[in-house]
Amino acid sequence: MEDLSGVLRNHPFIKDLDENYLKQITGCASNVLYHENDIIFSEGDEAVQFYLIRTGKVALEINGREKGNVRILTMGPGQILGWSWIISPYKWHFEARALEDVRAIALDGECLRNKCEEDPKLGYEMLKRFSHILEQRLQSTRMQLLDVYKRG
Amino acid sequence: MIPRQVRVKKIFWETEDVFTLELVSEDYPMSEFYFRPGQFNMLYAFGVGEAAISISSDSAKKNSILHSIHKVGYVTNALSKLKKGDVIGIRGPFGKAWPLEEIKGYDICIMAGGIGLAPLRPSIYYILKHRKQYGKFTLLYGARSPRDMLYPVELEQWAKKHDIHIETIVDRADSMWRGQVGVVTELIDYAELDPERTRSMVCGPEIMMKYSIDELKKNGLNEDQIYLSLERNMKCALGFCGHCQYGPSFVCKEGPVFNFSKVKDIFEIREL
Numbered sequence: 001m002e003d004l005s006g007v008l009r010n011h012p013f014i015k016d017l018d019e020n021y022l023k024q025i026t027g028c029a030s031n032v033l034y035h036e037n038d039i040i041f042s043e044g045d046e047a048v049q050f051y052l053i054r055t056g057k058v059a060l061e062i063n064g065r066e067k068g069n070v071r072i073l074t075m076g077p078g079q080i081l082g083w084s085w086i087i088s089p090y091k092w093h094f095e096a097r098a099l100e101d102v103r104a105i106a107l108d109g110e111c112l113r114n115k116c117e118e119d120p121k122l123g124y125e126m127l128k129r130f131s132h133i134l135e136q137r138l139q140s141t142r143m144q145l146l147d148v149y150k151r152g
Numbered sequence: 153m154i155p156r157q158v159r160v161k162k163i164f165w166e167t168e169d170v171f172t173l174e175l176v177s178e179d180y181p182m183s184e185f186y187f188r189p190g191q192f193n194m195l196y197a198f199g200v201g202e203a204a205i206s207i208s209s210d211s212a213k214k215n216s217i218l219h220s221i222h223k224v225g226y227v228t229n230a231l232s233k234l235k236k237g238d239v240i241g242i243r244g245p246f247g248k249a250w251p252l253e254e255i256k257g258y259d260i261c262i263m264a265g266g267i268g269l270a271p272l273r274p275s276i277y278y279i280l281k282h283r284k285q286y287g288k289f290t291l292l293y294g295a296r297s298p299r300d301m302l303y304p305v306e307l308e309q310w311a312k313k314h315d316i317h318i319e320t321i322v323d324r325a326d327s328m329w330r331g332q333v334g335v336v337t338e339l340i341d342y343a344e345l346d347p348e349r350t351r352s353m354v355c356g357p358e359i360m361m362k363y364s365i366d367e368l369k370k371n372g373l374n375e376d377q378i379y380l381s382l383e384r385n386m387k388c389a390l391g392f393c394g395h396c397q398y399g400p401s402f403v404c405k406e407g408p409v410f411n412f413s414k415v416k417d418i419f420e421i422r423e424l
C-alpha cells in the first residue's frame with residue numbers, strides 16, 4: 001500500500017507544510033480512484049470531502065437549466081478540487097465529472113475542520129492555502145467574464 | 153514607402169471570424185518579403201485603408217507569405233472579402249522581431265491567447281527547426297471556445313511529431329468538449345517551469361498578457377526574461393507620425409516586440 005503521507009508531501013498543495021501538520025492531515029486522508037465519466041460529486045450534495053488530484057482530469061460543470069450543462073473549469077494533476085467543505089453550509093455548487101481515470105487523495109472535510117478548530121495554527125495554514133486558490137479562481141473567473149478574446 | 157502589389161493566392165477561414173491570406177508577388181522577387189518572426193506588414197485594401205498585420209508563416213519558406221486576420225473593422229472586413237487572384241498593397245516588413253537568437257540555450261515558454269498565436273507561429277516554426285539549440289519548449293494557448301482555436305490541426309501535429317509540450321484551454325465549452333476549460337494562466341501549473349532557465353514570449357489581448365505576465369512572475373521569472381508583442385494604431389509604420397506612441401517608444405520601430413522590463417512602467421499604468 002502506498003504511504004499516504006509520502007504521497008501527500010509531494011502534492012503542491014501540501015508543499016512545505018510542517019511535518020506535525022502533515023501527520024494530522026494524513027489522519028483525514030484516503031486514496032480514491034474514479035473512472036472516466038464518473039460523477040465525483042453533484043450540485044447540492046453535502047461537501048464531505050475535498051480532493052488533491054494526482055493524475056487525470058476533472059471537469060466542473062454548472063447546470064445552466066435551459067442552457068444545459070455548462071463546463072466552467074477543468075482541473076488536473078497537482079490541483080485541488082473543492083472548497084465547499086470549508087464554508088458553511090458545506091454544499092457543492094457544481095458537478096464534478098472525471099474526464100479520464102482520476103487518482104486523487106480525498107480529505108475528509110469534517111475530520112479536517114475538527115482538527116483546524118482544535119489547532120488554530122493548522123486552521124490558519126489551511127485557510128491561507130485555500131485563500132490562495134480562491135484568489136486564483138476569482139482572477140480566472142474575472143478573465144473569463146472579461147471575454148478577453150472577443151473583439152469588434 | 154509606397155505599397156507593393158501582391159496577389160491573393162488563397163484565402164481560407166481558420167475560425168468564424170479569423171481568416172488567412174496567402175500572398176504572392178509576380179512583380180517582385182519573394183526574397184524582398186523576407187521577414188523575421190514577430191515582424192508585421194501594413195496590408196492595404198485599395199480604397200479602404202491599411203492595417204498592421206503580423207506575418208504568420210514560416211520565415212524559411214520563400215514562395216509566399218501568410219497573414220491570419222481577425223475581422224474586426226473596416227480594413228479587415230474588406231480584406232476578408234478578397235478572392236483568389238485579387239490584388240492588395242503591402243508595405244513592410246516592419247518592427248523588431250522575437251529575440252530568437254538571444255534566447256538560444258534557454259527553456260522557452262510561449263503564452264498565446266486568441267489571434268495572438270498568429271504572430272508567434274513563425275517563432276514556433278523556427279524553434280522546432282532549430283530544436284537542439286533550445287531547452288524545454290512549452291506552448292500554452294488559450295482561446296475563447298473550441299471553435300475559436302487557431303491552427304488546431306497544426307497544434308495536434310506539433311504535439312505528435314515534435315519535441316514540444318503543448319497545453320490548450322478555452323474560456324467556455326459545452327460538455328462534449330474533451331479538452332481543458334479555464335484561462336490560459338491556469339496552464340502554467342502544467343508547464344513545470346525552471347524559472348532561471350526559462351525565457352517567455354507572450355502575445356494576445358493586453359489584459360490576457362497582463363495576467364499571464366503576473367503569473368510568470370509568481371512562478372519566479374524576472375521581468376527581463378519575458379517578451380511581449382504590443383499593438384497600437386499604426387499609420388506610417390516608419391517611426392515618423394507618432395500614431396503608435398507608447399510612452400517614450402514608437403511601437404512600429406522599437407516594437408512591436410519588447411522586453412517586458414522596458415515597457416513595464418507604462419504597461420502597468422494602462423492596466424484595467
Ligand SMILES: Cc1cc2nc3c(=O)[nH]c(=O)nc-3n(C[C@H](O)[C@H](O)[C@H](O)COP(=O)(O)OP(=O)(O)OC[C@H]3O[C@@H](n4cnc5c(N)ncnc54)[C@H](O)[C@@H]3O)c2cc1C
Nearest residue numbers: 152203204205206220221222224225226227228383384408
Ligand atoms: C504590430 C501589430 C500587429 C498586428 N497583427 C495582427 C494580426 O496578425 N492579425 C490581426 O487580426 N490583427 C493584428 N493587429 C491588429 C490590427 O492591426 C487591427 O485589428 C486592425 O488595424 C483593425 O483594422 P480595421 O480597419 O479592420 O478596424 P477598425 O475599423 O480600425 O476598428 C478597430 C477596432 O475598433 C472597433 N470599431 C470600428 N469601428 C467602430 C465604431 N464605429 N465605433 C466603435 N468601435 C469601432 C472595431 O470593432 C475594432 O475593435 C496587429 C496590430 C499591430 C499594431
Ligand code: FES
Nearest residue numbers: 387389393394404
Ligand atoms: S506608426 Fe507612425 S510612428 Fe509608428
